[in-house]
Amino acid sequence: MAERVDDQRIPVTVTFLEMTAPPAHYPPLPVGRQxxxxxxxxxxxxxxxxxMDRVGRKWHWVNALRLSDDELAEGLAAPGRDIRVLxxxxxxxxxxxxxxxxxxxxELAYFGMMEQAMGQGMGRWFLGAAIEAAWSASPTFITVxxxxxxxxxxxxxxxxxxFSPVGQSHELVRPMSFDERAGSVMRD
Known part of the structure:
Protein backbone atom coordinates (compact mmCIF):
# COMPACT_ATOMS: atom_id res chain seq x y z
CA MET A 1 0.00 0.00 0.00
CA ALA A 2 1.42 3.38 -0.98
CA GLU A 3 2.26 5.80 1.79
CA ARG A 4 -0.23 8.66 1.86
CA VAL A 5 1.07 12.05 2.92
CA ASP A 6 -1.09 14.34 0.79
CA ASP A 7 -3.07 15.63 3.74
CA GLN A 8 -0.20 15.71 6.22
CA ARG A 9 1.38 19.12 6.40
CA ILE A 10 4.19 20.01 8.74
CA PRO A 11 4.18 23.48 10.31
CA VAL A 12 7.57 25.21 10.06
CA THR A 13 9.04 28.52 11.05
CA VAL A 14 11.27 29.96 8.34
CA THR A 15 14.01 32.38 9.36
CA PHE A 16 15.36 34.75 6.71
CA LEU A 17 18.97 35.90 7.12
CA GLU A 18 21.24 38.42 5.41
CA MET A 19 24.95 39.19 5.34
CA THR A 20 25.82 42.73 4.27
CA ALA A 21 29.63 42.51 4.19
CA PRO A 22 32.10 39.73 3.49
CA PRO A 23 33.71 38.13 6.53
CA ALA A 24 37.19 39.32 7.50
CA HIS A 25 38.41 35.72 7.12
CA TYR A 26 37.06 32.34 6.11
CA PRO A 27 37.29 29.06 8.04
CA PRO A 28 40.33 26.98 7.07
CA LEU A 29 40.13 23.81 5.03
CA PRO A 30 40.13 20.75 7.29
CA VAL A 31 43.45 18.93 7.19
CA GLY A 32 44.10 15.23 6.79
CA ARG A 33 41.05 14.63 4.57
CA GLN A 34 40.68 14.08 0.86
CA MET A 52 18.79 17.38 -3.51
CA ASP A 53 17.25 14.08 -2.39
CA ARG A 54 20.31 12.73 -0.57
CA VAL A 55 21.16 15.99 1.18
CA GLY A 56 17.63 17.18 1.85
CA ARG A 57 15.53 14.05 2.40
CA LYS A 58 15.71 14.19 6.20
CA TRP A 59 14.96 17.92 6.15
CA HIS A 60 12.00 17.74 3.71
CA TRP A 61 13.62 19.65 0.85
CA VAL A 62 10.85 19.01 -1.65
CA ASN A 63 10.30 22.16 -3.69
CA ALA A 64 12.95 21.52 -6.35
CA LEU A 65 12.07 17.82 -6.51
CA ARG A 66 8.50 18.72 -7.44
CA LEU A 67 9.54 20.83 -10.44
CA SER A 68 9.00 19.48 -13.93
CA ASP A 69 12.07 18.76 -16.04
CA ASP A 70 11.49 21.96 -18.01
CA GLU A 71 11.08 24.11 -14.88
CA LEU A 72 14.17 22.64 -13.24
CA ALA A 73 16.28 22.91 -16.43
CA GLU A 74 15.27 26.56 -16.86
CA GLY A 75 16.22 27.40 -13.28
CA LEU A 76 19.54 25.58 -13.43
CA ALA A 77 20.44 27.34 -16.69
CA ALA A 78 19.79 30.81 -15.25
CA PRO A 79 22.70 33.20 -15.80
CA GLY A 80 25.15 33.16 -12.90
CA ARG A 81 23.70 30.06 -11.23
CA ASP A 82 26.53 28.51 -9.23
CA ILE A 83 26.26 24.92 -7.99
CA ARG A 84 29.23 23.34 -6.27
CA VAL A 85 29.51 19.74 -5.16
CA LEU A 86 31.54 18.65 -2.15
CA GLU A 107 20.82 33.83 -2.48
CA LEU A 108 22.37 30.76 -0.89
CA ALA A 109 19.36 28.74 -2.01
CA TYR A 110 20.57 25.33 -0.85
CA PHE A 111 23.43 24.29 1.37
CA GLY A 112 23.90 20.93 3.02
CA MET A 113 25.90 17.80 3.52
CA MET A 114 25.01 14.15 3.24
CA GLU A 115 24.67 12.24 6.46
CA GLN A 116 27.97 10.37 6.08
CA ALA A 117 29.83 13.71 5.99
CA MET A 118 28.19 15.27 9.04
CA GLY A 119 29.94 15.48 12.36
CA GLN A 120 33.42 15.47 10.82
CA GLY A 121 34.25 19.14 11.32
CA MET A 122 33.68 20.23 7.72
CA GLY A 123 30.46 22.21 8.03
CA ARG A 124 32.02 25.51 9.03
CA TRP A 125 34.63 25.34 6.23
CA PHE A 126 32.01 24.26 3.67
CA LEU A 127 29.66 27.12 4.60
CA GLY A 128 32.62 29.51 4.45
CA ALA A 129 33.34 28.27 0.91
CA ALA A 130 29.70 28.93 -0.06
CA ILE A 131 29.84 32.43 1.42
CA GLU A 132 33.11 33.17 -0.36
CA ALA A 133 31.62 31.98 -3.68
CA ALA A 134 28.56 34.17 -3.13
CA TRP A 135 30.66 37.28 -2.44
CA SER A 136 32.75 36.61 -5.57
CA ALA A 137 29.78 37.90 -7.61
CA SER A 138 30.17 41.32 -5.85
CA PRO A 139 26.61 41.66 -4.55
CA THR A 140 25.51 44.24 -1.97
CA PHE A 141 24.36 41.43 0.33
CA ILE A 142 23.77 37.69 0.41
CA THR A 143 20.72 35.91 1.77
CA VAL A 144 19.85 32.50 3.10
CA PHE A 163 24.43 36.16 8.82
CA SER A 164 21.84 38.14 10.77
CA PRO A 165 18.13 37.28 11.00
CA VAL A 166 15.91 39.81 9.21
CA GLY A 167 12.51 38.13 9.39
CA GLN A 168 10.44 35.03 9.95
CA SER A 169 7.37 33.42 8.47
CA HIS A 170 5.23 30.45 9.31
CA GLU A 171 4.51 27.93 6.56
CA LEU A 172 3.22 24.43 5.99
CA VAL A 173 5.36 21.85 4.17
CA ARG A 174 3.79 18.89 2.43
CA PRO A 175 6.22 15.96 2.67
CA MET A 176 6.79 13.72 -0.34
CA SER A 177 5.58 10.17 -0.31
CA PHE A 178 8.05 7.42 -1.14
CA ASP A 179 6.39 6.96 -4.55
CA GLU A 180 6.45 10.68 -5.33
CA ARG A 181 10.11 10.97 -4.25
CA ALA A 182 11.11 7.89 -6.26
CA GLY A 183 9.33 9.23 -9.34
CA SER A 184 11.09 12.58 -9.00
CA VAL A 185 14.56 11.13 -8.61
CA MET A 186 14.06 8.65 -11.46
CA ARG A 187 13.10 11.34 -14.02
CA ASP A 188 15.53 12.49 -16.72
Missing part, protein backbone atom coordinates in the same frame (compact mmCIF):
# COMPACT_ATOMS: atom_id res chain seq x y z
CA UNK A 35 38.30 16.94 0.02
CA UNK A 36 37.32 18.46 -3.31
CA UNK A 37 34.81 21.21 -4.04
CA UNK A 38 33.93 21.27 -7.73
CA UNK A 39 31.80 23.74 -9.63
CA UNK A 40 29.15 21.87 -11.62
CA UNK A 41 28.75 23.07 -15.18
CA UNK A 42 25.64 21.99 -17.09
CA UNK A 43 24.61 19.72 -14.22
CA UNK A 44 22.34 16.89 -15.42
CA UNK A 45 18.86 17.08 -13.95
CA UNK A 46 19.11 13.56 -12.51
CA UNK A 47 22.33 14.41 -10.67
CA UNK A 48 20.89 17.63 -9.23
CA UNK A 49 17.82 15.71 -8.06
CA UNK A 50 20.05 13.03 -6.57
CA UNK A 51 21.98 15.65 -4.59
CA UNK A 87 33.41 15.36 -2.46
CA UNK A 88 34.89 13.55 0.52
CA UNK A 89 37.21 10.64 -0.13
CA UNK A 90 36.11 10.62 -3.77
CA UNK A 91 32.33 10.45 -3.27
CA UNK A 92 29.65 13.17 -3.18
CA UNK A 93 29.22 14.52 0.33
CA UNK A 94 27.14 17.69 -0.12
CA UNK A 95 26.43 20.69 -2.30
CA UNK A 96 25.48 24.32 -2.34
CA UNK A 97 23.43 26.24 -4.87
CA UNK A 98 23.77 29.99 -5.34
CA UNK A 99 21.09 31.97 -7.16
CA UNK A 100 22.21 35.47 -8.10
CA UNK A 101 19.73 38.34 -8.05
CA UNK A 102 22.37 40.75 -9.28
CA UNK A 103 23.47 43.39 -8.97
CA UNK A 104 21.94 43.54 -5.52
CA UNK A 105 22.06 40.09 -3.94
CA UNK A 106 23.00 36.43 -4.14
CA UNK A 145 16.86 31.00 4.81
CA UNK A 146 16.54 28.11 7.19
CA UNK A 147 13.60 26.54 8.93
CA UNK A 148 12.74 24.47 11.94
CA UNK A 149 12.93 21.30 9.81
CA UNK A 150 16.61 21.89 8.98
CA UNK A 151 19.52 20.55 11.02
CA UNK A 152 19.42 22.11 14.51
CA UNK A 153 22.94 23.51 13.98
CA UNK A 154 21.98 25.36 10.77
CA UNK A 155 20.72 28.64 12.25
CA UNK A 156 23.54 28.97 14.82
CA UNK A 157 26.15 28.18 12.16
CA UNK A 158 24.76 30.80 9.76
CA UNK A 159 24.89 33.34 12.56
CA UNK A 160 28.43 32.36 13.63
CA UNK A 161 29.64 32.96 10.09
CA UNK A 162 28.07 36.42 9.86
Missing amino acids: IALLKARNIPLHYYRYL YLDGVPAGFFDLKPHLPESV QTCTLDHPAALPLYQKLG
Whole structure:
Protein backbone atom coordinates (compact mmCIF):
# COMPACT_ATOMS: atom_id res chain seq x y z
CA MET A 1 0.00 0.00 0.00
CA ALA A 2 1.42 3.38 -0.98
CA GLU A 3 2.26 5.80 1.79
CA ARG A 4 -0.23 8.66 1.86
CA VAL A 5 1.07 12.05 2.92
CA ASP A 6 -1.09 14.34 0.79
CA ASP A 7 -3.07 15.63 3.74
CA GLN A 8 -0.20 15.71 6.22
CA ARG A 9 1.38 19.12 6.40
CA ILE A 10 4.19 20.01 8.74
CA PRO A 11 4.18 23.48 10.31
CA VAL A 12 7.57 25.21 10.06
CA THR A 13 9.04 28.52 11.05
CA VAL A 14 11.27 29.96 8.34
CA THR A 15 14.01 32.38 9.36
CA PHE A 16 15.36 34.75 6.71
CA LEU A 17 18.97 35.90 7.12
CA GLU A 18 21.24 38.42 5.41
CA MET A 19 24.95 39.19 5.34
CA THR A 20 25.82 42.73 4.27
CA ALA A 21 29.63 42.51 4.19
CA PRO A 22 32.10 39.73 3.49
CA PRO A 23 33.71 38.13 6.53
CA ALA A 24 37.19 39.32 7.50
CA HIS A 25 38.41 35.72 7.12
CA TYR A 26 37.06 32.34 6.11
CA PRO A 27 37.29 29.06 8.04
CA PRO A 28 40.33 26.98 7.07
CA LEU A 29 40.13 23.81 5.03
CA PRO A 30 40.13 20.75 7.29
CA VAL A 31 43.45 18.93 7.19
CA GLY A 32 44.10 15.23 6.79
CA ARG A 33 41.05 14.63 4.57
CA GLN A 34 40.68 14.08 0.86
CA ILE A 35 38.30 16.94 0.02
CA ALA A 36 37.32 18.46 -3.31
CA LEU A 37 34.81 21.21 -4.04
CA LEU A 38 33.93 21.27 -7.73
CA LYS A 39 31.80 23.74 -9.63
CA ALA A 40 29.15 21.87 -11.62
CA ARG A 41 28.75 23.07 -15.18
CA ASN A 42 25.64 21.99 -17.09
CA ILE A 43 24.61 19.72 -14.22
CA PRO A 44 22.34 16.89 -15.42
CA LEU A 45 18.86 17.08 -13.95
CA HIS A 46 19.11 13.56 -12.51
CA TYR A 47 22.33 14.41 -10.67
CA TYR A 48 20.89 17.63 -9.23
CA ARG A 49 17.82 15.71 -8.06
CA TYR A 50 20.05 13.03 -6.57
CA LEU A 51 21.98 15.65 -4.59
CA MET A 52 18.79 17.38 -3.51
CA ASP A 53 17.25 14.08 -2.39
CA ARG A 54 20.31 12.73 -0.57
CA VAL A 55 21.16 15.99 1.18
CA GLY A 56 17.63 17.18 1.85
CA ARG A 57 15.53 14.05 2.40
CA LYS A 58 15.71 14.19 6.20
CA TRP A 59 14.96 17.92 6.15
CA HIS A 60 12.00 17.74 3.71
CA TRP A 61 13.62 19.65 0.85
CA VAL A 62 10.85 19.01 -1.65
CA ASN A 63 10.30 22.16 -3.69
CA ALA A 64 12.95 21.52 -6.35
CA LEU A 65 12.07 17.82 -6.51
CA ARG A 66 8.50 18.72 -7.44
CA LEU A 67 9.54 20.83 -10.44
CA SER A 68 9.00 19.48 -13.93
CA ASP A 69 12.07 18.76 -16.04
CA ASP A 70 11.49 21.96 -18.01
CA GLU A 71 11.08 24.11 -14.88
CA LEU A 72 14.17 22.64 -13.24
CA ALA A 73 16.28 22.91 -16.43
CA GLU A 74 15.27 26.56 -16.86
CA GLY A 75 16.22 27.40 -13.28
CA LEU A 76 19.54 25.58 -13.43
CA ALA A 77 20.44 27.34 -16.69
CA ALA A 78 19.79 30.81 -15.25
CA PRO A 79 22.70 33.20 -15.80
CA GLY A 80 25.15 33.16 -12.90
CA ARG A 81 23.70 30.06 -11.23
CA ASP A 82 26.53 28.51 -9.23
CA ILE A 83 26.26 24.92 -7.99
CA ARG A 84 29.23 23.34 -6.27
CA VAL A 85 29.51 19.74 -5.16
CA LEU A 86 31.54 18.65 -2.15
CA TYR A 87 33.41 15.36 -2.46
CA LEU A 88 34.89 13.55 0.52
CA ASP A 89 37.21 10.64 -0.13
CA GLY A 90 36.11 10.62 -3.77
CA VAL A 91 32.33 10.45 -3.27
CA PRO A 92 29.65 13.17 -3.18
CA ALA A 93 29.22 14.52 0.33
CA GLY A 94 27.14 17.69 -0.12
CA PHE A 95 26.43 20.69 -2.30
CA PHE A 96 25.48 24.32 -2.34
CA ASP A 97 23.43 26.24 -4.87
CA LEU A 98 23.77 29.99 -5.34
CA LYS A 99 21.09 31.97 -7.16
CA PRO A 100 22.21 35.47 -8.10
CA HIS A 101 19.73 38.34 -8.05
CA LEU A 102 22.37 40.75 -9.28
CA PRO A 103 23.47 43.39 -8.97
CA GLU A 104 21.94 43.54 -5.52
CA SER A 105 22.06 40.09 -3.94
CA VAL A 106 23.00 36.43 -4.14
CA GLU A 107 20.82 33.83 -2.48
CA LEU A 108 22.37 30.76 -0.89
CA ALA A 109 19.36 28.74 -2.01
CA TYR A 110 20.57 25.33 -0.85
CA PHE A 111 23.43 24.29 1.37
CA GLY A 112 23.90 20.93 3.02
CA MET A 113 25.90 17.80 3.52
CA MET A 114 25.01 14.15 3.24
CA GLU A 115 24.67 12.24 6.46
CA GLN A 116 27.97 10.37 6.08
CA ALA A 117 29.83 13.71 5.99
CA MET A 118 28.19 15.27 9.04
CA GLY A 119 29.94 15.48 12.36
CA GLN A 120 33.42 15.47 10.82
CA GLY A 121 34.25 19.14 11.32
CA MET A 122 33.68 20.23 7.72
CA GLY A 123 30.46 22.21 8.03
CA ARG A 124 32.02 25.51 9.03
CA TRP A 125 34.63 25.34 6.23
CA PHE A 126 32.01 24.26 3.67
CA LEU A 127 29.66 27.12 4.60
CA GLY A 128 32.62 29.51 4.45
CA ALA A 129 33.34 28.27 0.91
CA ALA A 130 29.70 28.93 -0.06
CA ILE A 131 29.84 32.43 1.42
CA GLU A 132 33.11 33.17 -0.36
CA ALA A 133 31.62 31.98 -3.68
CA ALA A 134 28.56 34.17 -3.13
CA TRP A 135 30.66 37.28 -2.44
CA SER A 136 32.75 36.61 -5.57
CA ALA A 137 29.78 37.90 -7.61
CA SER A 138 30.17 41.32 -5.85
CA PRO A 139 26.61 41.66 -4.55
CA THR A 140 25.51 44.24 -1.97
CA PHE A 141 24.36 41.43 0.33
CA ILE A 142 23.77 37.69 0.41
CA THR A 143 20.72 35.91 1.77
CA VAL A 144 19.85 32.50 3.10
CA GLN A 145 16.86 31.00 4.81
CA THR A 146 16.54 28.11 7.19
CA CYS A 147 13.60 26.54 8.93
CA THR A 148 12.74 24.47 11.94
CA LEU A 149 12.93 21.30 9.81
CA ASP A 150 16.61 21.89 8.98
CA HIS A 151 19.52 20.55 11.02
CA PRO A 152 19.42 22.11 14.51
CA ALA A 153 22.94 23.51 13.98
CA ALA A 154 21.98 25.36 10.77
CA LEU A 155 20.72 28.64 12.25
CA PRO A 156 23.54 28.97 14.82
CA LEU A 157 26.15 28.18 12.16
CA TYR A 158 24.76 30.80 9.76
CA GLN A 159 24.89 33.34 12.56
CA LYS A 160 28.43 32.36 13.63
CA LEU A 161 29.64 32.96 10.09
CA GLY A 162 28.07 36.42 9.86
CA PHE A 163 24.43 36.16 8.82
CA SER A 164 21.84 38.14 10.77
CA PRO A 165 18.13 37.28 11.00
CA VAL A 166 15.91 39.81 9.21
CA GLY A 167 12.51 38.13 9.39
CA GLN A 168 10.44 35.03 9.95
CA SER A 169 7.37 33.42 8.47
CA HIS A 170 5.23 30.45 9.31
CA GLU A 171 4.51 27.93 6.56
CA LEU A 172 3.22 24.43 5.99
CA VAL A 173 5.36 21.85 4.17
CA ARG A 174 3.79 18.89 2.43
CA PRO A 175 6.22 15.96 2.67
CA MET A 176 6.79 13.72 -0.34
CA SER A 177 5.58 10.17 -0.31
CA PHE A 178 8.05 7.42 -1.14
CA ASP A 179 6.39 6.96 -4.55
CA GLU A 180 6.45 10.68 -5.33
CA ARG A 181 10.11 10.97 -4.25
CA ALA A 182 11.11 7.89 -6.26
CA GLY A 183 9.33 9.23 -9.34
CA SER A 184 11.09 12.58 -9.00
CA VAL A 185 14.56 11.13 -8.61
CA MET A 186 14.06 8.65 -11.46
CA ARG A 187 13.10 11.34 -14.02
CA ASP A 188 15.53 12.49 -16.72
